Amino acid sequence: KQEVTQIPAALSVPEGENLVLNCSFTDSAIYNLQWFRQDPGKGLTSLLLIQSSQREQTSGRLNASLDKSSGRSTLYIAASQPGDSATYLCAVRDSWGKLQFGAGTQVVVTP
Amino acid sequence: KAGVTQTPRYLIKTRGQQVTLSCSPISGHRSVSWYQQTPGQGLQFLFEYFSETQRNKGNFPGRFSGRQFSNSRSEMNVSTLELGDSALYLCASGLGTGGYGEQFFGPGTRLTVL
Numbered sequence: 001k002q003e004v005t006q007i008p009a010a011l012s013v014p015e016g017e018n019l020v021l022n023c024s025f026t027d028s029a030i031y032n033l034q035w036f037r038q039d040p041g042k043g044l045t046s047l048l049l050i051q052s053s054q055r056e057q058t059s060g061r062l063n064a065s066l067d068k069s070s071g072r073s074t075l076y077i078a079a080s081q082p083g084d085s086a087t088y089l090c091a092v093r094d095s096w097g098k099l100q101f102g103a104g105t106q107v108v109v110t111p
Numbered sequence: 112k113a114g115v116t117q118t119p120r121y122l123i124k125t126r127g128q129q130v131t132l133s134c135s136p137i138s139g140h141r142s143v144s145w146y147q148q149t150p151g152q153g154l155q156f157l158f159e160y161f162s163e164t165q166r167n168k169g170n171f172p173g174r175f176s177g178r179q180f181s182n183s184r185s186e187m188n189v190s191t192l193e194l195g196d197s198a199l200y201l202c203a204s205g206l207g208t209g210g211y212g213e214q215f216f217g218p219g220t221r222l223t224v225l
Contacts, residue, residue, distance in 0.1 A: 031211050032212075034213065034214060036216070041199070042219070043115075043217050043218040044201065044203075045216070046215055049212070049213040089154070093211055096167065097166065097167055097211065098156055098159075098169075099144065099203075099214065100156075101146075101153065101156075103153045104153070
């Protein structure tokens with residue numbers, strides 16, 4: 001059974017610092033991995049999707065890497081801003097087609 | 112292009128009642144998935160539909176059911192509501208091969224069971 005873990009559960013950084021968020025999964029047989037952000041009480045906003053054949057994906061200040069063999073993905077957010085404060089979730093599409101979520105990392109960027 | 116829409120946004124029900132939630136996917140998306148989110152359990156997968164067929168199902172009791180229509184709109188039904196069913200219910204639609212591409216979520220329906 002695929003298990004997805006995100007450590008740390010919470011993170012606080014000063015504005016301008018780079019953010020590094022980690023996601024690990026137990027089964028390397030995946031279709032893809034997707035990163036989301038969620039603001040309190042709201043739905044999920046898609047940030048990046050990495051296909052299993054890709055090593056990384058970039059969008060603006062965001063960069064996500066994928067190492068399937070070690071079961072890890074990292075989301076980098078450059079030059080963090082207070083507006084980046086949110087919960088970040090990673091989700092893995094496993095070999096059965098199910099999207100398995102981690103518990104998320106709650107990020108606070110202080111001005 | 113309009114995003115995923117969910118109705119209603121808020122619901123208050125009492126124990127024992129039943130409820131139906133609706134999800135309209137992004138135009139052209141054929142897969143719709145449903146999730147329950149609670150502070151204690153996080154995001155839990157309920158079920159997924161693709162072209163009107165249930166393709167995957169999570170570990171929820173039979174009180175939770177769903178369906179998908181020919182226009183890809185989906186409904187989720189919960190019968191005999193319990194206090195523990197209070198949660199944010201999210202649906203997502205997807206594109207790509209078999210609908211396994213990027214997933215886009217709606218704003219959710221907040222269900223409170225009294």
